[in-house]
Amino acid sequence: MTDREKMLNKNLKLLIVNDLSSMQEIIKKMLREIGFINIDEAEGGAEALRKLQQGAFDFVISDWHMSKMDGLTMLQTVRATKMLKDIPVLMVTEKVSKINILAAAKAGANGYLIRPFSRATLNEKLNIIYKNIENCTYSSIENTEDVEFYV
Numbered sequence: 001m002t003d004r005e006k007m008l009n010k011n012l013k014l015l016i017v018n019d020l021s022s023m024q025e026i027i028k029k030m031l032r033e034i035g036f037i038n039i040d041e042a043e044g045g046a047e048a049l050r051k052l053q054q055g056a057f058d059f060v061i062s063d064w065h066m067s068k069m070d071g072l073t074m075l076q077t078v079r080a081t082k083m084l085k086d087i088p089v090l091m092v093t094e095k096v097s098k099i100n101i102l103a104a105a106k107a108g109a110n111g112y113l114i115r116p117f118s119r120a121t122l123n124e125k126l127n128i129i130y131k132n133i134e135n136c137t138y139s140s141i142e143n144t145e146d147v148e149f150y151v
Contacts, residue, residue: 008034008123008126008127008130010034010035010036010037011037011038012036012038012058012059013038013040013055013056013057013058013059014031014036014038014039014040014057014058014059014060014061015039015040015041015042015048015051015052015057015059015060015061016028016031016039016040016041016042016061016062017041017042017044017045017047017048017060017061017062017063017066017071017074018041018043018062018063018066018092019043019044019063019066019067019068020063021043023063023115024041024043027061027092027122028041030118030119030122031122033119034119034122034123034126040055040057044066044067044068044069045062045066045068045069045070045071045073045074045077046068046069046074048060048062048074049069049074049077049078049081052078052084052087053081053083053084057087058087058088059087059088059089059090059126060078060087060088060089060090061089061090061092062074062075062089062090062091062092063091063092063093064091064092064093064095064100064104065093065094065095071091071092071093072091072103072104072107075089075091075104075107075108075109076107076108078108079107079108085108088110088111088129088130088133089108089109089110090109090110090111090112090113090125090126090129091104091109091111091112091113092112092113092114092115092117093112093113093114093115094114094115094116095114096114110129110132110133111125111128111129113125
């Protein structure tokens with residue numbers, strides 16, 4: 001484990017949202033390798049919302065493209081729900097699209113991660129998000145030219 005991987009509180013309660021169990025397992029394995037121990041999973045946006053309303057989660061890592069309720073719709077619902085609106089959300093997708101990244105930022109995503117990614121990249125993104133939260137700085141993307149700074 002590197003020094004960078006020691007920065008975050010490893011007791012945070014994380015929720016992985018993905019309708020593919022193989023992707024849930026890959027992300028969960030990376031998180032465990034980083035040192036996180038409180039990890040739960042949801043098989044889509046609707047299940048994630050139910051779990052979020054029932055439990056005290058500290059962070060959500062959500063896939064964008066899922067059946068029934070996609071990640072963007074889930075994110076918009078989280079941000080519109082008083083008790084959930086401040087939970088950090090990292091969006092994950094395989095599509096590199098400035099329009100999608102802009103949509104995620106405007107919906108309130110704290111970060112955006114493009115698959116495939118490494119454990120180090122995931123850890124770095126988590127640290128950046130928490131550093132921004134601690135410093136009360138949030139990404140503000142107004143147009144597609146700002147997107148490369150968000151990813």
